Amino acid sequence: MDRLDREILRLLQNDATLSVSDIAEQIGLSSTPCWRRIQNLEKLGIIKKRVALLDAEKLNLGMTVFVQVKAAQHDINWLGRFAEYAAGIEEIVEFYRMSGEYDYMLKVVVADMKAFDVFYKRLVGGIELSDVTSSFAMEQIKYTTALAI
Structure with a gap:
């Protein structure tokens, strides 16, 4: 896992609704390699799931x-x-x-x-x-x- 993967994770932790293109733009990648990195992080189980946080x-x-x-x-x-x-x-x-x-x-x-x-x-x-x-x-x-x- 490199700096770009960590940036992807940081962004997704703060807003899992970000599009791949938004994430890619923020970390300086094109959409396809960014999407592949996200898919890999999911495959490895680093991203377990994406959820909505509710106000109790x-x-x-x-x-x-x-x-x-x-x-x-x-x-x-x-x-x-x-x-x-x-x-x-x-x-x-x-x-x-x-x-x-x-x-x-x-x-x-x-x-x-x-x-x-x-x-x-x-x-x-x-x-x-x-x-x-x-x-x-x-x-x-x-x-x-x-x-x-």
């Missing part, structure tokens, strides 16, 4: 909660069941296996406390967990999907 507040999804979970069991079968179960809950927008005191971290986006309570009951009712704790985000200070490349 405007969609009445103004509460972000970080949920930490301790596993009920520490084996691959339980992890598989938990991962499959959590993947099916649309309010979970991010899911990580962690080091430290808690085994998993979930980022959950819901409308309000009542919606979180419904989510929480579904989470703890669907699979055996050892411990669950939640922290509510009071203010979003920085949010980006753009990676430093």
Whole structure:
């Protein structure tokens, strides 16, 4: 990956709706080689997909909660069941296996406390967990999907 590929990625991270010709013009290439580079970045899996970022507040999804979970069991079968179960809950927008005191971290986006309570009951009712704790985000200070490349 060279400087031009990085520039393409930087541009696409900021606006995935840019046309190939717009990108090519901004990086100093003609459209065909620029298009080939984008295709190659997709083929290599560097560009995973292109999406629209939505405004959670405007969609009445103004509460972000970080949920930490301790596993009920520490084996691959339980992890598989938990991962499959959590993947099916649309309010979970991010899911990580962690080091430290808690085994998993979930980022959950819901409308309000009542919606979180419904989510929480579904989470703890669907699979055996050892411990669950939640922290509510009071203010979003920085949010980006753009990676430093």
